[in-house]
Amino acid sequence: MNVSLTTQELIREKMLANIDIDKVEYLVDDYSKLIELLSKTFYALFSDNKYKLTTQEQEKSIEMIADEITGFGPLRELMEDESISDIMVNGPEKIFIERYGLITLTNRRFINNTQLTDITKRLMQRVNRRIDEGRPLADARLIDGSRINAAISPITLDGTSLSIRKFSKNKRKLEDLVDMGAMSSDMANFLIISASCRVNIIISGGTGSGKTTLLNALSKYISENERVITLEDAAELNLEQPHVVRMETRLAGVENTGQITMRDLVINSLRMRPDRIIIGECRGEETFEMLQAMNTGHNGSMSTLHANTPRDAIARLESMIMMGPVNMPIFTIRRNIASAINLIVQVSRMNDGSRKIRNISEIMGMEGENIVLQDIFSFKPIKERDQQGKIQGEFINHGLLSRSSVRISAEIYNLSNELSSIFSAVEK
Incomplete structure (x- = not known):
């Protein structure tokens, strides 16, 4: 998405301020309906298109919010890629993956550390784990079987750290x-x-x-x-x-x-x-x-x-x-x-x-x-x-x-x- 990080941040803040995430989480497993619901909110809030977004950029902005609500934000497509075994996040700007045993830096990123930390907390809450400043370390198993380890401020100095060992559906013989x-x-x-x-x-x-x-x-x-x-x-x-x-x-x-x-x-x-x-x-x-x-x-x-x-x-x-x-x-x-x-x-x-x-x-x-x-x-x-x-x-x-x-x-x-x-x- 070619939209500036500042604009993405403003869109995110306004959308989340006008959405009760707890009330739309029931659509987590129905991505198309979630997109439909978020689209109504988006076009109501930004009907004047003051950010001069193209149609494609508007759609990507809606998907950005949907991905965050469903849990993984900019990591969603990486989680769906079965060739990737591990995802390692070192702050909002550096997302590494392991594919076929080799670790590489991706071109993905979070808008800022606030978005990364919010997504991390939401992932932990869904599996009854708590992470906050009083307890800045957490380890859990996600619903799909993937293992997740997270560390946030004040333990981490350069932004929230997230490590995901994906659960492989293909059991090796x-x-x-x-x-x-x-x-x-x-x-x-x-x-x-x-x-x-x-x-x-x-x-x-x-x-x-x-x-x-x-x-x-x-x-x-x-x-x-x-x-x-x-x-x-x-x-x-x-x-x-x-x-x-x-x-x-x-x-x-x-x-x-x-x-x-x-x-x-x-x-x-x-x-x-x-x-x-x-x-x-x-x-x-x-x-x-x-x-x-x-x-x-x-x-x-x-x-x-x-x-x-x-x-x-x-x-x-x-x-x-x-x-x-x-x-x-x-x-x-x-x-x-x-x-x-x-x-x-x-x-x-x-x-x-x-x-x-x-x-x-x-x-x-x-x-x-x-x-x-x-x-x-x-x-x-x-x-x-x-x-x-x-x-x-x-x-x-x-x-x-x-x-x-x-x-x-x-x-x-x-x-x-x-x-x-x-x-x-x-x-x-």
């Missing part, structure tokens, strides 16, 4: 990840067997590396006969099995009461007769309870955490257990980790935007006071890139030790032949 070059077919088959025969798995990686995508893909191979409980801060997992209980943490209310932490959910889930417990992300004092669950018959449990390598993931688990109420020596902590977790799957977002599984490593127990890690698969990049600038490399199959817990579990679930076929070439 392991086969899709193979086709995308994220892993080899041998790695996918190994993970299918591991998930099917109830191996305890931690998926490790950085922000936006695809941890939850992989966790969702692995969940497909959980038996329909199992009772599964999923625990998340913001619900993203979408299991297809019939016997699933989904639970979500809750922030404290206005009076600082009613908070339900991840640790509360883990402790409660153990009383719900689960076969498996899946924790969307392990990040604090709930870690010890998660390991206890894995060690007490809830085989096949899974979680994700933020770490850069499998060894770093172990160090992170140690640190998170120390954050909890249980006081244990480091040797005991490591022994608990070694007996509870079987596999660590390391995922990374490469600098070309692609996602790769860098390592699938098995915890083989303790050697002295240290946890022993054994690589089963790894990705070895090469210097040369392809014509599109994408990273090339080789997924290496290192083989599986005879005392592997995956091998033992595969025998129990009658999957030994399938497992052996994956490693037959390297074990000859």
Whole structure:
């Protein structure tokens, strides 16, 4: 729209002053009727066309108000674009997106920080979250499943910050990840067997590396006969099995009461007769309870955490257990980790935007006071890139030790032949 920001601001102020948003919100899901209603108000207020707007500019001005009322303002088309996975707003003038793993600056913007903050508050109000100067940070799950994090003044110095992780309607399968070059077919088959025969798995990686995508893909191979409980801060997992209980943490209310932490959910889930417990992300004092669950018959449990390598993931688990109420020596902590977790799957977002599984490593127990890690698969990049600038490399199959817990579990679930076929070439 070629209308100046000053004119847009004046139109917005006058329109919103003459509209009771609470009374027109019922039209949020009927965009055409909302446009029709707003058009009547617009042409009544600006019948003299003192701003010298063309017909197209008038229509765009009406759409601007409609987009704000429906929730996302200038972000609406970005939210509707399924190729975009993340939207990041750094103040009113800078809107970034992530598309196919690459982050770019868009030509979109808000009129001013007031509009951005008003839209942010309205988005939070619709999901019963509060954000204001007294509570300038908020995290929520939107109605469509997208995750939103917001920060406003006085915490942010250059305008309101908004981060939206869009909910993907297309659930990726392991086969899709193979086709995308994220892993080899041998790695996918190994993970299918591991998930099917109830191996305890931690998926490790950085922000936006695809941890939850992989966790969702692995969940497909959980038996329909199992009772599964999923625990998340913001619900993203979408299991297809019939016997699933989904639970979500809750922030404290206005009076600082009613908070339900991840640790509360883990402790409660153990009383719900689960076969498996899946924790969307392990990040604090709930870690010890998660390991206890894995060690007490809830085989096949899974979680994700933020770490850069499998060894770093172990160090992170140690640190998170120390954050909890249980006081244990480091040797005991490591022994608990070694007996509870079987596999660590390391995922990374490469600098070309692609996602790769860098390592699938098995915890083989303790050697002295240290946890022993054994690589089963790894990705070895090469210097040369392809014509599109994408990273090339080789997924290496290192083989599986005879005392592997995956091998033992595969025998129990009658999957030994399938497992052996994956490693037959390297074990000859």
